[in-house]
Amino acid sequence: MNDVALNIIHATKTFAGEGNGSWLARIRGNGEKKLVFALHDVSLRVQRREIFGILGPNGSGKSTLVRLAATLLIPDAGHITVFGHDVQHEEMQVKRLINRVSVDAAFFKKLSPMENLMYAARLYSLGAQDAREQIVEILHRLGIKTDSIYRPLGDMSRGMQQKVAIARAFLTAPILLLLDEPTTGLDPRSKREVQEFILEVRRDSDTTVLLTTHDMNEADALCDRIAIIDNGRIVALDTPTGLKAMVTISNDEEPTLEEVFMELTGKSLEEETV
Amino acid sequence: MTQLVQEIRASYAFVERNFNLVKRYWGWEVVWLTYSIANALSIAYIGAGMEQISGQKVDVDYLVLYLLIGTLVWRYLSIVFDAISEMIAWERWEGTIEYTFMAPVSRLTHMLGQTIFSVVYGLLFSGVILVVVVLFLHLDLSQANLLGGALVLLAASISFIGFGIMAAVLPLLFPERGAQMTHVVQAILLLVSGVYYPVTVMPGWVQALARLSPATYTLEGIRQAILQGAPLRSLLGTMGLLVAMGVLAIPAGVWIFSRAERHAKRTGVLKRSG
Numbered sequence: 001m002n003d004v005a006l007n008i009i010h011a012t013k014t015f016a017g018e019g020n021g022s023w024l025a026r027i028r029g030n031g032e033k034k035l036v037f038a039l040h041d042v043s044l045r046v047q048r049r050e051i052f053g054i055l056g057p058n059g060s061g062k063s064t065l066v067r068l069a070a071t072l073l074i075p076d077a078g079h080i081t082v083f084g085h086d087v088q089h090e091e092m093q094v095k096r097l098i099n100r101v102s103v104d105a106a107f108f109k110k111l112s113p114m115e116n117l118m119y120a121a122r123l124y125s126l127g128a129q130d131a132r133e134q135i136v137e138i139l140h141r142l143g144i145k146t147d148s149i150y151r152p153l154g155d156m157s158r159g160m161q162q163k164v165a166i167a168r169a170f171l172t173a174p175i176l177l178l179l180d181e182p183t184t185g186l187d188p189r190s191k192r193e194v195q196e197f198i199l200e201v202r203r204d205s206d207t208t209v210l211l212t213t214h215d216m217n218e219a220d221a222l223c224d225r226i227a228i229i230d231n232g233r234i235v236a237l238d239t240p241t242g243l244k245a246m247v248t249i250s251n252d253e254e255p256t257l258e259e260v261f262m263e264l265t266g267k268s269l270e271e272e273t274v
Numbered sequence: 275m276t277q278l279v280q281e282i283r284a285s286y287a288f289v290e291r292n293f294n295l296v297k298r299y300w301g302w303e304v305v306w307l308t309y310s311i312a313n314a315l316s317i318a319y320i321g322a323g324m325e326q327i328s329g330q331k332v333d334v335d336y337l338v339l340y341l342l343i344g345t346l347v348w349r350y351l352s353i354v355f356d357a358i359s360e361m362i363a364w365e366r367w368e369g370t371i372e373y374t375f376m377a378p379v380s381r382l383t384h385m386l387g388q389t390i391f392s393v394v395y396g397l398l399f400s401g402v403i404l405v406v407v408v409l410f411l412h413l414d415l416s417q418a419n420l421l422g423g424a425l426v427l428l429a430a431s432i433s434f435i436g437f438g439i440m441a442a443v444l445p446l447l448f449p450e451r452g453a454q455m456t457h458v459v460q461a462i463l464l465l466v467s468g469v470y471y472p473v474t475v476m477p478g479w480v481q482a483l484a485r486l487s488p489a490t491y492t493l494e495g496i497r498q499a500i501l502q503g504a505p506l507r508s509l510l511g512t513m514g515l516l517v518a519m520g521v522l523a524i525p526a527g528v529w530i531f532s533r534a535e536r537h538a539k540r541t542g543v544l545k546r547s548g
Contacts, residue, residue, distance in 0.1 A: 015542050067545075070376050074539045095378035106369040108291070110298040115291070122287030123377035125280040152298065168373075 002084040005176050005208035006046040006069055011078035013039040013064050013232075038064040040232040041078070046176075046210055048083075051202055053223030054212040055261065061232040062212035063102075066180045069210065070100045082176055096124075099174035103181040105161035109154035113139060113164045116153060117171055124172040131171070138167040143193060159190030166194060170201060177201075179211045183218060195222060216257040226257075230265045281386075284379045288387025289394075292357070296395065307399065311406050314345045317470065318411055335414055336501065342407065343496055344469040350400040350427065351434050351489055355460060357392030358385065358438030362445040363453035372545055381535065382528055389435050396431075415500070422499035422509045426492060429516040433488035436523020437463075443534040449543055463487050468494075488519050 017034035039061045046052040054062045067073040068080055071091050079086065085093040107116045114135055121131035139149055142163040153161060162182065169177055179198070183191040195218060201207055213219050219226050220240050227237040236243055240257065247255045247263045261267070296303055320327075321337035361384075365371035374384070441459050445452030466473070466480055467489035473481050484490045495512035498504035538544045 067372075070372075072372050072376060072539060072544060073542060074536065076540075092378055092380070095376060098376070100373075100376060102372070104369060106373055108295060108368050108370060111291070111294055115294045119287050119291040119294075120373070120377070122290065123284050123374070123379050125283050125378075 003048045004045055004081075005048045005050065005083060006044075006052075006210060007079075007081045008042055008044050008065070008069070009079045011039055011042045011065075011068060011075045011080055012037070013061075013068060013073060013075050037232045039068070039075075042229075042232070042234055043078075044227055044234065044237060046208060048208050049202065049206060050224045051198070051209040051211060051222050053219040053226040054210065054229055055214065055216070055219050055226050055257070056212075056229035057214055057267070060229045062229060063180050064232075065229070066100065066102075066178045066210065066212055069176075070098060070178055071095055097174060098176045098178060099169040099172050100178040100180060101162075101165050101169045101182045103184045105158070105165040107153050107161065107164065110152050112150045113144065113153055113156075113167070114149050116164065117168055120168045121171060126171070134171055135167070138170055139164065142167055142197060159186045162186055162190065163194065166197060173205075175206055175208060177207050177209045179209060181212055181214070183213070183215065191218075198222060216261070220257050228261060228264055230267070235264045236260075281380065281383045284377075285383045285387035285390065287379075288384065289391045292388070292391040292395070307402060310349055310399070311403050314342065314349070314403050314407050315410055317345050318342050318407065322411070338411060339413060339501060340497065341470060342411075342413070343500055344493060346400050346404055346407075347427065347430075347493055347496055348464065348469045348489070349403060350396045351430065351492065352460060353396035353399055354389075354392045354431055354434045355438045355441065355463075356456075357395065358388055358435060359441035359456040359459075360445070360453060361385075361388050362442050363456075366445065366449065375535070375544060381532055385435075385439055385528065385531075389438075392435075392438075393428075393431050417503040418501070419499040419503050419505065419509075422504060422506050423496045425506070426495035426499060426509055426513055426516070429513040429520075430488055430492035430495075432520030433516050433523055434520075436520050436525075436527045437488065439524065439527030440530055442527075443531055446531070446534045446538050447543065463489055466490070467492075488516055488523075491515055491519075 014035045014037050017036045042061070042065065044052075054065060056062050064073065068075055069082065069087065071087050071094055074088060081087065082094045082097055085097070087094050108119075111119075114132070117135045117139075118128070118131060121128070121135070126134075136146070136149060140146075144160060144163060144167075148156060148160065153164060156164070162185075166182060169179075182198075183194050186194065198209060198211070199222065202209060209222075211219070211222060223240060225237065225239050226243060227234050228243070229235070236246060238246070243257065243260045244255050247260050255263075318338050318341055321339075321341045322334060324332045324337055325334060362371065365374055437459075441456045444455040444459075448455060462483075466476070466484045467487045468484060469489065473484040473490060476484070491512050495509050495516075498512075499509055535544075
């Protein structure tokens with residue numbers, strides 16, 4: 001198998017902003033259509049079995065990058081491959097290799113975790129009996145009790161819902177897992193459990209992880225390499241240690257990733273994410 | 275595992291998920307069923323009271339059955355049309371659309387699953403209405419060709435599936451108002467197709483539109499079978515026409531939908547919920 005899990009080459013993505021003038025004026029050509037650069041000429045390469053972090057504030061282009069890799073968006077320019085398969089021209093092959101967890105646990109909230117996960121299992125052609133057993137096993141590993149598995153998901157806390165979202169992704173055994181801020185909004189305990197699970201999966205399987213976050217400690221603890229992204233551009237890419245080495249501070253202590261981010265972008269990540 | 279088995283398994287995902295949703299939203303189903311039964315009876319009683327309304331001698335049994343066929347057929351076709359045309363709107367509302375679109379499932383399989391559900395659900399729902407309405411009204415069906423009527427209805431389902439797929443493009447392209455636009459399509463079909471009156475009472479140009487609607491041929495065929503007891507062979511032409519409309523409309527709908535999906539991925543409207 002290809003040793004490059006994800007290869008993004010000069011990817012650019014713009015979206016049409018609200019602009020000025022009515023829709024009628026825009027059709028006539030009198031109105032202005034404002035283009036917003038979500039990603040600007042981004043290139044990066046994620047190696048197989050790596051946990052690769054994308055660190056940046058809200059609106060920096062992290063989720064756009066994940067959506068491009070997940071076949072949910074088409075780039076305006078550039079190429080993206082997943083294990084050598086082009087996301088545009090070999091979409092179905094790419095879809096079989098990936099899964100994604102987003103910041104919002106997107107489920108049919110009236111359905112139970114079992115019903116939601118069985119839906120995912122069938123979409124990914126898993127056998128019903130095997131899938132049921134696996135669902136129970138994965139949910140138990142994530143600390144979800146048996147009686148909660150069969151109750152409406154909407155009755156669960158946000159942290160529990162996010163764990164079900166992670167279980168859904170792992171159920172389909174992706175070799176590239178796209179985690180888009182999976183721990184945002186979780187309580188400290190749930191956050192720690194999810195982070196431990198990510199490390200456990202990487203240790204026990206052949207999964208590559210692309211993790212977006214604006215949590216510096218999470219990125220530092222989990223990622224082999226980190227790209228810092230700001231305004232749709234990658235401003236630095238290295239190991240956590242390498243990134244810290246880019247910054248010199250007055251005392252002898254090692255700089256934090258927060259300090260690295262501030263130095264490279266001139267911004268505070270906390271201020272940007274509020 | 276063959277590709278066909280995978281696709282069948284994946285299409286069943288949509289059938290099972292939708293029936294699970296029906297089960298979980300059972301209260302809403304009861305409300306909707308009650309509304310539909312009351313609606314069907316109200317329209318049927320217009321026919322029952324026509325002699326008193328007009329002061330003229332009227333074949334009341336014929337008129338009641340004429341209106342009832344319109345009501346039930348329209349209810350069934352609406353369910354099929356809604357289930358397909360609103361598949362995007364439902365998933366946007368639940369927040370699951372990106373997960374469904376990211377799954378390794380062809381859009382044809384997606385729509386096949388949605389279609390199987392809509393036909394089975396539509397038949398069950400309309401069947402319950404029919405049973406309740408028969409308890410209220412003394413209908414003489416001794417001359418009716420029920421099998422012929424049922425076959426025309428099934429042939430009609432094929433063409434309505436194609437129209438439903440085309441209408442599903444609207445919520446995909448217009449997140450804010452697309453779902454409402456499908457109701458406009460449905461209202462126009464209701465107006466021109468002679469659901470409660472012969473199309474010949476409408477202006478000439480509307481009658482021309484009626485000839486483009488599969489519902490027009492469906493209602494004409496079923497009324498011939500039920501009201502006049504037309505034999506199966508005389509219904510073959512209508513059934514053939516409806517199947518032919520479906521054979522044209524389904525691939526056209528899938529093609530239009532695939533273009534719209536590509537546009538949504540280019541512009542980023544897949545996720546937006548208005």
